[in-house]
Amino acid sequence: xxxxxxxxxxxxxxxxxxxxxxxxxxxxxxxxxxxxxxxxxxxxxxxxxxxxxxxxxxxxxxxxxxxxxxx
Numbered sequence: 001x002x003x004x005x006x007x008x009x010x011x012x013x014x015x016x017x018x019x020x021x022x023x024x025x026x027x028x029x030x031x032x033x034x035x036x037x038x039x040x041x042x043x044x045x046x047x048x049x050x051x052x053x054x055x056x057x058x059x060x061x062x063x064x065x066x067x068x069x070x071x
Contacts (some may be wrong), residue, residue, distance in 0.1 A: 020044055024063060038063060 022044030031037040038059075039047035046063035049056055055069040 027063065 022040070024038055024040035024046045025044050028037050028040060036052050038050055041047050045061040046059050048058060048060075050059045050063075050065070051057075052069075054071055056071075057065050057069045058067040059065050
């Protein structure tokens, strides 16, 4: 049981260390108050659909808006 817990801890630590700070995650973390907070996908890229209050728009992986915002 101890070996299993040790291996689990090492695997979790390796995952945490391996997590990259991407532009999307940094943008989201640095947003203050009512600033736009982008949605990031699992890989850390910008999600293809970005929403702010009732408006949504399509974006590429770099956060560049591909469409105008729509309700």
